[in-house]
Structure formats: structure tokens, C-alpha cells
Amino acid sequence: MASRPQTLYEKIWNAHVVERRDDGTCLIYIDRHLVHEVTSPQAFEGLRAAGRKVRRPDLTLAVPDHNLPTTARVDAAGKRLPIADPESANQLAALERNTAEFGIDYIDATAPEQGIVHVIGPELGFTLPGTTLVCGDSHTSAHGALGALAFGIGTSEVEHVLATQTLLLSQAKTMEVRVEGSLGYGVSAKDVILAIVGRIGAAGGTGHVIEYTGSVIRALSIEGRLTVANMSIEGGARAGLIAPDEATFAYIKGRPMAPAGENWDKAVAWWKSLPSDPGAVYDKTVVLDATDIAPSLTWGTSPEDVVPITGTVPDPASFADAAKRAAAQKSLDYMGLAPGMRMQDVGVQHVFIGSCTNSRIEDLRAAASVANGRHVADGVRALVVPGSGLVKRQAEHEGLDRIFVAAGFEWREPGCSMCLAMNPDKVPPGERCASTSNRNFVGRQGPGARTHLLSPAMAAAAAVTGKLSDVRELMSNGRE
Amino acid sequence: MEPVTRVSGGAYPWGAKNVDTDVIIPAHWLKTITRAGLGKGAFETVRAEPGNIFDDPRHAGSPILIAGDNFGCGSSREHAAWALGDMGIKAVIAPSFSDIFSGNAFKNGIVTVVLPQEAIDRLIEVAQDQPITIDLETMTVTTPFQDRFTFTLDPFRRQCLMQGLDEIGLTLAQDTAISKFESGLATRRPWIARESGYASIAVEGAGRT
């Protein structure tokens, strides 16, 4: 069949159509389903009520992460410690019960593989290129870094996938975000995605699936790509894709759940056919020049409120649109900032290095290289929360934990932690946090908490200086 | 699900833009394992402010919410739709919705109506003291002042809403198609099927993160 050039998204979509309806919506087969404790109990409740079973337990994997405390989970004798909050304990028990009842693989809270869903999926080789992957969490877009069409779903959809292994979807538009050039000194994947969201806006990708292309994206490690794809949803896109390449295959090969032997060869052959064809057309294209991207952070309560660290708090009056002006003023009031303030003059009381955006080994290495030989400033509480037990072990193997602890950071157990104010790790009202997570919404890190999103190295810089700081100055300061 | 053909009554004339799911239902309400009772936590941070629209006796208990652009942005938490449903909201009118939210709303029988900003402005004015009617039969939003705004809705969603159909049941009726796809998948992409049994994961052997 002679066909027009297709994008990566179209290829994955077409390979998963079970049935196309007259109105254009398609029943799409789901290859991979990640389940966690917060968005699944009501789905299992629904299955049970209707007497339905899980269609493909083998394509489903469950792990607790969202409200699991990040303090020690077993005592010195290896005995499991109880969870203090009864509601959290209840959700965890429900997940354990439900996965046992429905025959789903479950990674226990105390298992070495436990971690944030979006960290463990790629890490265990559960996430594969060209798959459709869903999870009841909006940052599922992260898995797109490996070339999986991955997106967050709500609990009714979780139930639908559990029962049918499909979803009824309409095809999205495509948006190419091309980042060309090479990144400057001290600029990381997080700065790239902050710059992108700042450029397209928090609703810029609505209705679209983004494909990230260009030399900067190609040069990123898989960890860096995961950081970028993770925040696609902050730009309004349900999913973000990066074409699989040799780096992707090298990352996946040999992981515990990855295909092996003959299947591996077949898989790679298919994966190689996935990248967008030359001449494929996107509905929208946005191009960014890497030389314009500085170490960046957010000043407001929307992830689009991005400035370079060398910048100042914007004046609401400078926004053309009246609604934006009002929103900016509201953000500044909430954030306790005044127009014209230098970002670098803003003090912080909390630093959070973690979340599915930035809790992988590379992120911890970047933060540790800044923390090494320095100390957390007085009045600052700094948390390092590895994304998974495997990341934690690896970091400990490299001695990163000792660097952090010597510098006065807390070294915690894996989980979502301070990314969302659901477990005991919260930012108190009115206090300010430099955070490597993905959301700076009102109340996200605790009622009244003020969040600045930034990279792991920038977060470490904020921890040791006690204020938002340009990490480049610390890097050049006779050290690196 | 209850069939919905029309939603008529008071409306919260709110109009706020970029209302995210953390505002609709703060995260600390997400620890529940059932769907009911979340209305108490709906718009908690807004309600903490004196004179807020949700506790205004003129609007309390309204079945319709009028909001601004990008309603329901943020997380995929369906608790947002459950919370709205539990506080009695049956329809939300806004110039745009986040994709995930409108999907979740639909699945819980809440109608999301997209209208241009001018229409929203007018409805906010009317809803100060008058009822609004959303009719899925005629696909219109009307007011007692002869205002008449038409909207569109995905035909499948409209049918499901109007007949109160359960989406999973509808999909399971396609079981043959799904099974056929699965047997094709087993030959086309044999690496997709997985051996269950996570205890066998050779993590130590993998030796990397």
C-alpha cells in the first residue's frame, strides 16, 4: 500500500486500532498498564460490583508510590513498620488485596524494585517502544521518552482497561517541538522542558500529542528524555513522544521485563520502523534554539510561568491580556513575590529533589556534584528522595547518599513524597520550596505552599545557598 | 449510569480560568477507596475564602457550573469529577476543558459544554439570578431571556449520556474484535505478552537503574 509519510504517533496509533467507528473514534488496544494505590481502588470496586475480571493480568503491573511515607519501611530486624496514617494504610491494603484477588503482579512497598510508577516502568523494562501504555496518573507521558504512546487516565478508564484491555479514543493532533543546537553550560533536560512549557503555554498542547525532535533531544540520555516527556502534560499535551533510537535500545536491553532472545531481535526490527517518516506532516511545529535556554525556574503557580535564573519576577502589568494580568497578580500574591525582584534574591526554606521528573540516578548525580563538600544552609530543610529502590541502591553504591547526608540533606525511601501533598512530606503554609517536581499549582506541595520548579542541580544550589541560585556560579567556583 | 437529556436550574456564575484539579479537589481528599462523599472537599481552598460563590445562598446546590478556559487542567484524578458529581453538579460550561477532565466528567455522567467566551460572559450575567437550561436533544443552552447557544458533543458520548449507557459493557460487546486483535498481536508482536510472576525478576543480575 503506497501511503503518505506517517508520524511516530500515527504509526503507533494505527498498530493498535481494534476497531474504527463511523464517528472516527477508535477502540485502541493497550499493551501496558501500570496501577498504583490512589487511582485504582474504585476501579477494582467497579469490577467486583459488575462481576468482571482483569482481561490481561500479564500486561498489568502494580506498585504503591503516591502516599507511601518515605521514612524507613522496615525496622532494624527487617520487620515491616506500620503506616501511621490510617487512610494511607487502607489504600495500600486495598491495592495488596485487589492485586492478589485479580492475579496482578504487585511490587510490595518493601521490595527493592518499589518506586514511582514512572520510574520503575522504564527501569524494569516494562515500558517498551511502540507500545500503548496507560496509568492513572497524568505524568504517564514520561514513558513517551522511550517511544511508547503513554498517557494518564482516570479511574473509570483504569476500570475499562482492566476489564477490556482497550480504550475508546479519538486520534489527537500532532505537534512537533524541535529543539536544535546544543545546550549551554549548566543547562539540563529540566531546563529544556521548562523552556518548552514556558514557550507553548500550559494549554499550548491541548488536543495534541507532542513529538520532541532535534539535535538537543537526540543528544539527551534516556533519563533526560524521561524528564522532558514527563512534563508534556504541563504543556497541555496528553502524551509526548521521542523516537526510539540506538540509545533507547541500549537502555532497554537486558532489563528484567524486556524481551530477550528471538523476541528481542523481532522487537528491535519493528522499533526501527517507528520513527516519523521524512516528510511526515505535523499539525503544528514549534522550534526552540538551545542557545536561548538558560538554567530556568518558575516564579508563579502555573508551569508556564518560567524565567531564567538570571531574570526577575515579571510585572503583571506587562501582560497584554487582562485575564493573564489578573492571574499573574494572583500568582504573585500567593507566591509572596513582588514585580521586579531578582529571582536570585528569593530565599527558600525547603528543597525537594525527587519525583518522577527528576529522581533517577543521573539527577541524583547532578545534585550530589553540587552538594559535594558544601552544606545545606541554615533554616533550610532539604530532602533527597530516590525514584526507586534500585536508584537508591545504585546511588548508595556510588556513595551519593554519603555526600548528601554529609551535606545535611535527608536521604529517604522511594516514593512520590513532596511532589504532592498526600503523604507526610509536605511544605508548610507560606513556606517556599525549590522543587525538582513537575507542578507548582496552588497547594500542590501542601496548603499554602510556594513552589519553584527547577532542575536537580539548581535545587542543590538552592539548598546550599538558602536561596534560588544560578548553579553555574557554584559549578565554576573552582570545582568543575 | 443515570440517563441525562437535559440539565436545568441555577448555575454558579464563576468564570475562573485554568481551574486545575487541585482546586477542584485538593490531594488530601484522594485517600478514599470509594467514590462517594467527596463533595465535602470540592473547591475547599475557594470555599475557605469568605463570600465565595459556592457558599453563596443564591447559588448553593446549583446543578451547573460556569467556568473559564482550560477547566479541569492538571492531574488525571477522576476524584475531580466525583467531587463535582457529589456536590450536585451535572454540567459544566466553559470555553475549553482539559482533555482528561472532560473524559472523566463524561464517564461520570457530567456534561461538559464548550461555548465561546462571549456566550460564557452572557451566561455569567444571566446566572446571577436566573436559571439556565442545557438540552442534549436540541444541543442548546438557553436562558429565560431567549438566549440560545448551540454546542456540539461527540455523538457517541451524547448517545451514552442520553441513554445512561455503561461504557465497559458496550466495549465488552466487542469481545470478538478484541480477541481477534489479541491473537494477531501474538504473532505480529510476540514480545508484548509477558510472563506473570514478578518474583522471578532478576534484579540483582540487571545491576543497573
Ligand code: SF4
Ligand atoms: S512523583 Fe508526582 S507526578 Fe510523579 S507519579 Fe508521583 S505524584 Fe505523580
